[in-house]
Amino acid sequence: MSATDCLDPVRKALLDDLDEGFAELYATYRGLVFSTALRLSGRWADAEDLTAEAFLRAYRALAGYDRDRVAALQPRAWLMTILMNIWRNCARAKSRKPPPDLRDEPVDEPDPAQDVEEAAVRRETGDELSELLGLLPDEQRAAVVLRHVVDLPVSEIATVLKIPQGTVKSHVSRGLRRLRELGGAR
Template identity: 45%
Template sequence: MVDDGEGARAEWVRELLVRDVEAGFVELVREYRGLIHALLRRAGRHDAEDLAGEVFVRAYGALLGYAPAKVRGLRLRAWLVTIAVNLCRNEARGRQRAPAVVGLEEVVEPRCQWDAFDDVVERLDLRAWLARLTALLPKHQRMAVVLRHGCGLSIGEVSAAMGCAESTARSYASRGLARLRELVAEQGVERGFGEAQAA
């Protein structure tokens, strides 16, 4: 049994994967699709749905080649997050090499009834602002903050996903969060957030 902080459900999924990859994979997707999709969205990926699907395709391919002992030793959540992080890295490298061609239909924005969505737009505006501030963090700090605080992963899972020691992951997350707080404090007054807190 692997103590990965995920509990009995993760252990059950692992054992099911050992006995029957097909049935176990269905449960794996059911259990972790929300986490992977949220991770990719928080990482600023507009194609999060497609990438989440690709994460699970790659996981399935890997599971078919794993021995039962290896499957039993998997920390499922950290393993899937690692696949997602690596996929994002590979996608970023690919985009740097060949710029994407965008069709006109992707550029034209659909019409929207703004009056019905004012409160949603305000929340999305705040989230977008925080996402822009998070994007200003150095790469390793940004990744650690998103994985730890955005997706709720443990420091052990963050270190596994980032391929570094736990102390390093803890340091990245701590420094990134401190810098993010500084950015919020610096730019919050410009957006009117500081004034609202002072009142």
């Protein structure tokens, strides 16, 4: 048995062929990355942009990695790290610009194949959660999303956010407490 036989399918595919392996990486993690981006940004269009940029940067990085680095890669945590860095940079850049005029923003059209009532409930719940998450400080929002939306373990969140595990636990705890307070006030 070779060393590559012990690898997960994504890393094995990346080692076999970068382009096909990247397609496997994208297929495996696109939903997770988009969901995380949506919870972090609170806006569908921003989440799409964040997701596209994260995968673009991931591909560029992989093209420069040697086989040992790819073999040691933890794809989920690595992609979340890339996404978090892009999100922080975008948030920093947005804080320097005046807010856009939202009156001209297009309205998302519902999917006609979806059950209307189910879609409305899901959208209302998602919108409420996004709004509440948007009220949290960035570090708490990131920790809560990575823990309870992405379901990363505390050790991986610490790696992604580049903070100690105890700080991750504190951010998650305080973020959840604040979400409960905000949710109860409605």
